[in-house]
Amino acid sequence: MARSSSSSLLFPAVLLGSFLYALCPREAFFLPSAWRSEPEAQEAAAPSSSRRSLLAGALAVAAPERANALxxxxxxAANLFLTASPSVLSVSEGKKNAPGPTGTGFVWDASHVVTNFHVVKELKSPHVTFLRKDESGSEDHITVGAYVVGADPLSDIAILQVNAxxxxxxxxxxxxxxRGASENLKPGQEVFALGNPFGLEHSMSKGVISGVSRSMEGTAGWPMSGIIQTDASINPGNSGGPLLNSEGSVVGVNTAILSTSGTFSGVGFALPIDTVQKNVxxxxxxxxxxxxxxxxELAPDEVSExxxxxxxxxxxVVPGGPAQRAGMRALRSGQLGDVIVKMGSRPIASSSDVFRYLDQRQPGELVVMSVQRASSDLTSDDPDIVDITVRLGRSNSKMVVT
Structure with a gap:
């Protein structure tokens, strides 16, 4: 009786197992590979392409936000760009796409745009172009005329009045x-350069301040001091655009690159905003x-060397100028003129040192200058050192186009 009862239970169980095995995928039974044939083991080890596709799709649907999250x-950085870029303009000759040099400018106040002098110096009919996006996200160009109301080639700054x-x-x-401040900028500080490199409107690059207090030679040999060095990408077309700090404030105006190819190689320069603001x-x-x-008028440094x-x-020496009134002597009759060796307490080794010193002074100030002069003793080969007091005069680089 016991054997008959076991047989009656075993037969339905075998039938149920066979039915489930035929109905479900074989992998669902997790059979050890040793129990399967070689083809079966290989099939189980490599998921089919359809299952891989389904898995990838499921992951993409399950976590779309994670895939696109910032x-x-x-x-x-994205918010900084969205906030600042509407105030960054392209500067060109005539209407958009007209031939001529192109650069960048940015809105300074309700009626003025600031850019580099070298961007506008060849333009006969400057125009600025705003890039605006409508509610649908489509871009709309608005180009209007502008005219130069002030230009300073020595500091490479120009101001455009927009014809509203x-x-x-x-x-x-x-x-x-x-506008921020450039006085306390530090190497390693994060910065963003906005502009139109190679005509690509509203571009932004990110980098750090690589150095501060660099010097560049400007027009007429007047050195520009306090220049900001950055590795944020600056290329042709970026000139005149703003260099922003991480708060979105202007700390410099992109001006030049150091390159052997004419394109960016990791060394860019910007005018410090403190200087720009004072001159603007x-x-x-x-x-x-x-x-x-x-x-x-100073001799080239090569002559002195x-x-x-x-x-x-x-x-x-300019007739009637501050130096002549103070008794300074120029080159004459084959005799060397005075050589400036000290201004105030600062030693002077070159003409650039003179310009840097004057950059920190104001017209009307009294400056004690030490000059090396041919000895009054004709038997002596040693020059005299003479101290003279000069009241600084006033000069300007007026270049207004009306």
């Missing part, structure tokens, strides 16, 4: 960028940048 740092009467939307588009305010109020002057004379050699 990090906190990326979100901050050409388009009623311009007034609402003139949104000034906030002067140009808006007076039409030019006022600088102190001593009223002399070839003669073995350290300092800044005076070639000419």
């Amino acid at each position: 990090t906190t740092e990326e979100l901050r 009467e050409e388009n009623t939307d311009v007034a609402s588009l003139m949104q000034p960028l906030s 305010e002067s140009m808006i109020e007076e039409g030019y940048v006022t600088r102190p002057s001593i009223g002399v 070839s003669l073995g004379v350290p300092g800044a050699m005076v070639m000419k």
Whole structure:
């Protein structure tokens, strides 16, 4: 009786097992590979392409937000771009796509745009182009004329007055960028360069400040000091665009690159905003940048070096100027002129040192200058050192186009 009962239970169980095995995928039974044939083991070890596709799709559907999510740092940078870019304009000759040099500018106040002098110096009919996006996200270009109201080639700064009467939307588009300070910038500080490199509108690159207080030679040999060095990508077309700090404030104006190819190689330069602001305010109020002057023309440093004379050699003295009134002597009759070796307490080794010193002074200040002069004792080969007091005069680089 016991054997008959076991047989009756075993037969239905075998039937049920066979039915489930035929109905379900074989992998669902997790049979050890040793129990399967070689083809079966290989099939189980390699999921089919259809199952891989289903798995990938499921993961994509399950976590779309994770795949497209921005990090906190990326979100901050994206918001900075969205906030600042409407105030960054392209500067060109005539209407959009007209031939001619092209650069970048940015909104300074309700009626002015700031850019580099070298961007506008060849333009006969400057125009600025705003890039606006409508509610659908489509881009709309608004190009209007502008004219130069102030230009300073020595600091490579120019100001454009925008002709708002050409388009009623311009007034609402003139949104000034906030301005920071460049005095306390530190190497390693994060910065963003905005502009139109190679004509690619509204581009932004990210980098750090690589160095501060760099010097560049400007027009007429006047050195520009306090220049910001950055590795944020700057290329042709970026000139005149803003260099922003991580808060979105302008700390510099992109100006030049150091390159052997003409394109960016990791070393870019920007004018410090402290200098830009001082010169822009002067140009808006007076039409030019006022600088102190001593009223002399200095010899090229190569001349002084070839003669073995350290300092800044005076070639000419402006008649009636500050230097002449103080008794400074110029080159004459084959006799060397005075050589400036000290201004105030600062040693002078070259003409660039003279310019840097004057950059920190104001017209009307009294400056004690030490000059090396041919000895009054004709039997002596040693020069005299003479101290003279000069009241600094006033000079300007007025270049206003009306």
